[in-house]
Amino acid sequence: MGWYGELLVGFDLETTGTDPGEARIVSAAVVEAVRGVPARRREWLADPGVPVPPETTAIHGITDERATIHGRPAAEVADEVADALAAHWARGVPVVAYNATFDLTLLAAELRRHGLASMRERLGGGEEGPVIDPYAMDRTVDPFREGKRTLEAVCVEYGVVLGRAHDAAEDALAAVRLAVAIAERYGDVASAGAWDLHRGQEGWHAERAEGYRQWLARQSRGPAAETTAPAADATAPEAEPVPKRGFGPDGAVA
DSSP, X not given: OOGGGSEEEEEEEEESOSOTTTOOEEEEEEEEEETTEEEEEEEEEEEOSSOOOHHHHHHHOOOHHHHHHHOEEHHHHHHHHHHHHXXXXXXXXXXXXXXXXXXXXXXXXXXXXXXXXXXXXHTTTOOOOOEEOHHHXXXXXXXXXXXXXXXXXXXXXXXXXXXXXXXXXXXXXXXXXXXXXXXXXXXXXXXXXXXXXXXXXXXXXXXXHHHHHHHHHXXXXXXXXXXXXXXXXXXXXXOSOOOOOOBOTTSSBO
């Protein structure tokens, strides 16, 4: 059995907003699981240092008062979360996150904001990863499926039970279970190595960003130089679908 039958680490952040460069961590979770069965979990509640907007409280349920009174300093939380991920990567354990680009970009921004060591520095200059993103994998193996691609919707598609959505620990565990379910449905995902999937996701994200840039240019809704892909639940129309394809042994999406 491949990577999906071994230890995987689910990772999720709940935040103050949807801009990964500006939003702050409110809660975080790192969940160790084997074939979707949780073995150990760590959870954090942070005082983000800025107000938690009511609209985000409505999503994850964490009020500004709770975060301020009971949350730990944001710098401590970001530091510990980064250390936890780096420790797993140093042992070669894949980190699984749904729409991982958002969470990892936001974590990197928090580390810079507080003058903390970057992930690469924590890894002695080594590369961050492997990262396995069920959101990216699902869009690659089944690009023409209609409907939303939120975590809740994709869990339904693959028969994964999601506890309370937008709870960091529940979302992190669901991401692991989704990764396993996708591998069990698609043989090319199952047979690929974790680093092959990581590389394939990088290529797919670049293609989607370019497609979204072109869509913006066509719609005259933004500068042609825009390269940021929309979030998983964005309301803008999708970029032109990436044709169904597998993950090659060279790490590229084949």
